[in-house]
Amino acid sequence: MKMNKRDAGSLPLFQTTQGVNEPFPNFPFDSKTVPDYQFEAYLVDQGFNFIAGTDEAGRGPLAGPVVAAAVILPLNAKIDGLNDSKKLSIAKRDALYDAVMETALAVSVTSICAETIDRTDIRKASLEAMRRSIVRLSIIPDFVLADGRDIPPALPPQMQAKAIVKGDGRSMSIAAAAIIAKVTRDRMMAQTGHENEGYGLEKHMGYGSAQHRAKIALDGGIKRIHRYSFKPLRRDTP
Template identity: 55%
Template sequence: MAPLASDSPLLFELPSGPDFEAELLARTRSQWPVAGTDEAGRGPLAGPVVAAAVILDPDRLPDGLDDSKKLSLTQREIAFAAIVTTALSVSVATVCAQSIDGCDIRKASLEAMRRAVAGLCTRPLLVLADGRDVPPGMPCECRALVRGDGRSFSIAAASIVAKVTRDRIMSRAGACDPRYGFEMHMGYATSRHRTAIEAHGGLSRMHRMSFAPFRSS
């Protein structure tokens, strides 16, 4: 017997992937340029939180734009190169571990996004920010988009730039101090990372001492 079709319509359609509709709509309303901003590194025990802001060229949209977490390392690197080659403006900003400890990771992430937008060589008239919060101190109108990296090409591009940049920072940190293996886990709480912390303690200016397990000790 064939299953009965549901008579309960979906409350909303889940997007199959990011697109450029929000940006084009804003352009028809004379809100152009439009920047997307996103961050990488909210959850790790070590390293900075990194944010990027990107203004894409509508006539040269790169292939392969998607939520950076859905892409492989190779796909992210290819997309990163395409973004920085074709975008009208790209900016990256960081907030270090010590500054994260001085406030909290939410505030630090929003501040990194604000700095990234402020660093764009072209001032946007609208910013699309990933998440639920609008970063304070934006120079123009800003809209928060929940799961924006899966809805907007501009935010997806920013997520890729932020992720690739942060991974490169952590890889260099691993080369400087091989005890922790930062280049393998990017500062996340893997078993290898936790074992290294137990053996060597936290690394000054690199580990987030306000995070567990440091906070409990």
Template identity: 50%
Template sequence: MDWWGLLLWTVRKSGRQKNLGQTIKEIREKLHQSVVTEQELKELAADERKGVQHLLQQYYRRQEKLAAEKARYQRMWHYENELREKGYKLIAGIDEVGRGPLAGPVVAAAVILPENVALDGLNDSKQLSLAKRESLFLEIQETALAIGIGVVSPETIDRLNIYQATLLAMEQALQKLTPQPDFVLIDAMTVKNSSLPQKSLIKGDAKSVSIAAASVMAKVTRDRMMADYDQTFPGYGFAKNAGYGTAEHLAGLADNGVTAIHRKSFSPVKEMLQQSQ
């Protein structure tokens, strides 16, 4: 055996000896701990058991995924950090939900976050599971400096049109912030009735942590409202479809007719009302 082979054999033997007595289950639990030392990883790398090597590979993949997620979250602070460098301190993010449904209100949220607050997994609300949205909703409530919610009814949507109603919901959300921000980041729109400096970001809920937080607050708020409406107007599936035109919702319209929360200017609700006259 040459010197390299001898060294490799010695390292592996040392690793086997140090891991001697540890079951695969125990090693799995160790690798799921928050801190695993470099020495422990070296010892596990020297363990020739296939099960240990498989767990080690899984561990490194998890670490890579966590590092990528951390980098993504840091990128989402780009606009906020840039604005703070220019002297802005209170930066609000604004987003809305509910422009497309056939029923229910349009809801907007405005959120001011503390600098560099940790909200693990925060993203565009559409990319998050129900459980994660609910968890982040509570975290944002606990950590935000200010939150404002704007709600515009189906009747007002029919009267103004959905675009103007969305702007109104955003204006309401912004006005309810205490303290008021000194800069506003908005997802793909501009709040016209405001003198505050603002920036519109296309797909801002995936680019700005403040807008992403607002998207979560708006989404969870509206989903909870629609779940309550499901109790008042059963048969449309509002708790599941949030008022969007799913097959269940359309079947409910055909069977039960138009409710008080349906948008009467939206197709096919509009056509159903015309046919019934």
């Protein structure tokens, strides 16, 4: 399969396994929608066998890595309650993490550290984490569904992809990846917080809470953990 067009958003056309260019359907969506397999089922009908969903966690925090996951689920696998991770409690996310790990055909997770985020930028680091997760899957996907507006760059040429805005609330594969990424990152930050007391990283997971910002103002952050390209850590910040 040869990609006929790739851009920084959704693919208006893709090439089926029979070599025919097809428009990708724009399935309806609203905020009350829960994830389902409509994207995945459509792709299976077009001849694709393994569809991976990918998403990241941790674009906005002042500290910690950005973590991405890629997941391939059996089509129509039942995982009760799977949804956008931001809409779920910690206990529900933990339970879904276990359910996804038990159900998935393949799972891959990648983290990119704060120092690398500072050397590039958070968008590039997030997409690179997604790319690495995809190519490290134990099963090579035929098609990738990525959350957001951007397709991870430099995927293998035979691997097609589609960016889906609010994909973690629309696609079961993306929602599964979002859960794995979120829970993995939260557990990493909890451990980091216990090893670096005073910042409350285990509570806010690196986001800019009042406690966190006050501690930064007092101590200046933790090298290799804080993102010094982000305000208020950036040196040119007033």
